[in-house]
Amino acid sequence: MNAIALVTPTVPIPVAIVPYDREQLHMLLDREPRDVYATRLDDKRMAVVPLTENAELPGPREQLDPRVNIRLFSTLAREAVFRHLKTMPGGYRVTRRRPPTVESIKQKNIIPASAGLPDWMQKRRTLVFETRTLSASAHDDYVVLTCAERFRPVIDRTCAALATANVTLLGRYVSAWAPSHDQQLAEQLRLAGRIKGVDGDELLLDDHGDGPDRIRKDSAYFEPSLRNFRAVVEALKSDGAERSLRQIQEAEGELRKGKRQLDSIQKTLIWLSRQRLEVAWGVPLEFGAVLAQGSDQPFPFVEVFEKARLSFDPSGSGTMSWPQGGLDRHGPYDSSSFENKRPRIAVVCEARERGKVSAAIADLLNGVPDAENRNGLKPHETGLLGRYKLQRAQVEFFEATADSAASYTTAARAALASAAETGQPWDLGVLQVRRSWKERLSSDSPYWTAKATFLKRDVPVQALSVEMLEMGKFEYACALANASLASYAKLGGTPWLLQSRPSTDHELVFGLGSHTRKDGRRGAGERVVGITTVFSSQGHYLLDARTGAVAFEDYPTALRTLLVEAIERVRRDEAWRASDAVRLVFHAFIQMRRETADAVIDAVEGLGLNRVSVAFLHIAEDHPFTVFDQAMDKGRGAYGPKRGQAVELSSHEWLVSLTGREQINAQFQGLPDPVLLRLHDRSTFRDMRTLAKQVADFGCHSWRTFGGARVPITLLYADEIAKQLAGLEMTPGWDSDDAAVSRIMRRPWFL
Incomplete structure (x- = not known):
């Protein structure tokens, strides 16, 4: 170290x-x-x-x-x-x-x-x-x-x-x-x-x-x-x-x-x-x-967590650690129960890019079978339809006359009007974008204005950039594979889940994020929106919930109300009994204030559940530790830790490498840094090894890309919601308190 x-x-x-x-x-x-x-x-x-x-x-x-x-x-x-x-x-x-x-x-x-x-x-x-x-x-x-x-x-x-x-x-x-x-x-x-x-x-x-x-x-x-x-x-x-x-x-x-x-x-x-x-x-x-293993100085306990096993079949018979391989062999987890086999997709693009975008949509749906690397990996061989066991999609294009916010909004509205006329809503909107648009204000961004237009009508959105269309064939196929994964999840599908662990406990895992509403960097008029993502222990995305915008000092009370509503909703759906053992695990980007932890405990005690344990885990990316593996001294990522490398610093602090040397694509990336897990002293469930292994598993479980996540999806998803809200709130006509997005909060619309 x-x-x-x-x-x-x-x-x-x-x-x-x-x-x-x-x-x-x-x-x-x-x-x-x-x-x-x-x-x-x-x-x-x-x-x-x-x-x-x-x-x-x-x-x-x-x-x-x-x-x-x-x-x-x-x-x-x-x-x-x-x-x-x-x-x-x-x-x-x-x-x-x-x-x-x-x-x-x-x-x-x-x-x-x-x-x-x-x-x-x-x-x-x-x-x-x-x-x-x-x-x-x-x-x-x-x-x-x-x-x-x-x-x-x-x-x-x-x-x-x-x-x-x-x-x-x-x-x-x-x-x-x-x-x-x-x-x-x-x-x-x-x-x-x-x-x-x-x-x-x-x-x-x-x-x-x-x-x-x-x-x-x-x-x-x-x-x-x-x-x-x-x-x-x-x-x-x-x-x-x-x-x-x-x-x-x-x-x-x-x-x-x-x-x-x-x-x-x-x-x-x-x-x-x-x-x-x-x-x-x-x-x-x-x-x-x-500090190194083998020296005279006592060294912390170390362990390498095996990569999470993913389940592609509710029966438990189809499991693999490789998500792409599992999908190609078994299909998605909910293949037999997913009803929307013929998705309706509205595509908004610049008129001058219609030809390129049309070809890209065909590749997204049907695959790029001749793109492979030297190891024979074909990242997008059968496309969204083949990999996820869907049937022919209905696609309609709506052209924007310019790369302006007004033109894109007009095209998106035309798409929605077309759906209203036929009485058949769109399942997904695809927006052709440009990277240069990121430098524009949200109010002048074709992406944000069109996205807001679709979301108001409960239509999730997937973006495809023109720069992606110009990539080399293999990189292009990889990008389309990631886009199809996110699209299937936005359609309401479940690509895979974590393999279930034997347990008699009900377990929910919460990601506690936040979005700050303020004018500029100084915090004038600052208001906090609490963002909570809720998952089952298998990583099943259950919902996201948000508090209203409140002053910082009022956040614990708002969070308490939100958590009570979220837990009660899941409790009703899964028919928990008062005598059932329940474990609630909370992941947070920042060390929770004692007032916040106490508010959560008070909320739990008022639910009428007799056997509840809680764990508050601060997952820190900013910390002073780096881990080196001197045994791996050759090749790209030399001296980098393996994914899943864990180091026990104390009874309440662990390091876990969620990305390892295997995920280093270019040398300039440097060594991957582990995350630091710190358990709050108000926690009643204190098995740090179990909590650390769960964090490692949730880091392998993103439906946003096939690559490993830098943080567990509990927080990755909350972070993505915060970014989306930041852009949407700067878009003219967007009502932050509108219930539009909440109608699809049981689907990861923000991926």
Whole structure:
């Protein structure tokens, strides 16, 4: 792993423990000389630790055993690393304190000269350090220091200079240099707002929060986001932009290769272990071994979960781990019960693309039998009709005279009018789109306006891009295979389910996501829409439900009401008895607040079920850990973990790799990162291995594409709903509280 063990000190830590006071804490951190470090212990207390022999403490000096106060030791170790980075010679720039983050001098700009970009366009390599506490089986808790590499974009030119270089400014978020809130850090770029106009030498801003509504061009810098970086490259390089971006991607990919990354991280950690660091005056920070199996340091328990078995037959006789193979051999799970064998499909496309789109629709329905890779895989041999056991579809085209929102809306309305005349509604709408439309506002997007028109009449939509039509034959067939999978699910079909596990419990798995309604990035008038996806333990998509838009503080109450309604609906459908054992598992993108967990528990207790257990699982993509498999040292994805690789960090934290080296399609992707699972202390079901295995299974179960999902579908689907709502709400005439979408919420319309 990208971590090194820290030796728990054998000597006590000197400290003064005083009542917590926010102002006093910051005063102690900023005072000169910097002879103490202050940190919060809990809601009522803070610890002040001396860093020099004669440091003045605000209270009596005590001696704390670091073995008992392991969390305090972890915090002090992280701060010791920060202090050392600050004092390193050579002009290293420390950009953050928590976690300590430093820009590398040796690779200040990784962009190759061949990309042809000016030296003020950069991607800088940074190192991020963090401390975490682990619990290896049969061993005391211990602290590790992690090191992770990141690459951040830099656009080191003012908006005045960018305008001279013909870079479009309107609509871009900009930042300005300002003093850091932390006196130990240099000045930093701080978000100023979004450009809505130009007035001479000044930029007019909206979404500027409490700041000014205008800023001088020569004081403003593009926010250093990947989106802005790409926009500047496209403006500078024009037709050569894709080539330059690909060269940058390849250069970053070389640095992200497993062996190089592991060697670089271990070299950094070993170098740091040889420095003289102290967590407090007279308490040295000592390092153990780099964390790896086979070393002297206790290593967490590891396991590789087998890929989920998928069921393609309600009888249980047709199971495979390979979804495409299972469909081709057995057909979809609900083949015998699926009634809509002759789907009616309305296709909206630009008139100038009618020929290409017509051919693509034929390929979508009937397959591309002559497209295969060198291993003989034919991703879309029999098409939507053959693979999913459907009969001839009824397809009708409705042409848009231009690639405008108005033209697409007119065509979509014509399709709906045609269905109304015949009394036969459409089962699916297919929209031909262009990738460039993503840069348009939703209100000016042919995709979003046409999609909203169809959804208002309960018609799910599938998009096909003209860029997809121009792919190589095998890639084109793969894209059509994914589109047909999503289309079948939108039609109401069940392609497959997870193989059922023997259990006497009823089990529901919830994905708790959210969509924030606000004007811009500053959160003015912010309202939260809770999004809940509900699945059976077999991964059967049951429904999605949404709260109304509520203030953040009202979210727990709104969620409680929503969950009661969702559980009661499933309970009625499946005829649960009060004495039945029921397990409710909740997946969330963020650590649930205690108020939210309590609201869920209160809701469950009011259902009249006598044997209910709950598990609240935070599934984090952003965490400090990387896992390397040194046994796999050859080929694409070398040193990457296998899909299903699991690491037990403690009784309540596991790492699970939902995508592995097998899913790396190109070297520039780097190593796949695991997700971190953290169990909430209010959970009553605490079997982390079972919960981790379930997360791994749900990561193999997306009906959106045949590839593995980066997160379990509980959260992937909730995320997709949030993206869809964000686009739809910006579309003229869309009523966010309209019940139109709720009528098809038992089908994954959002895929």
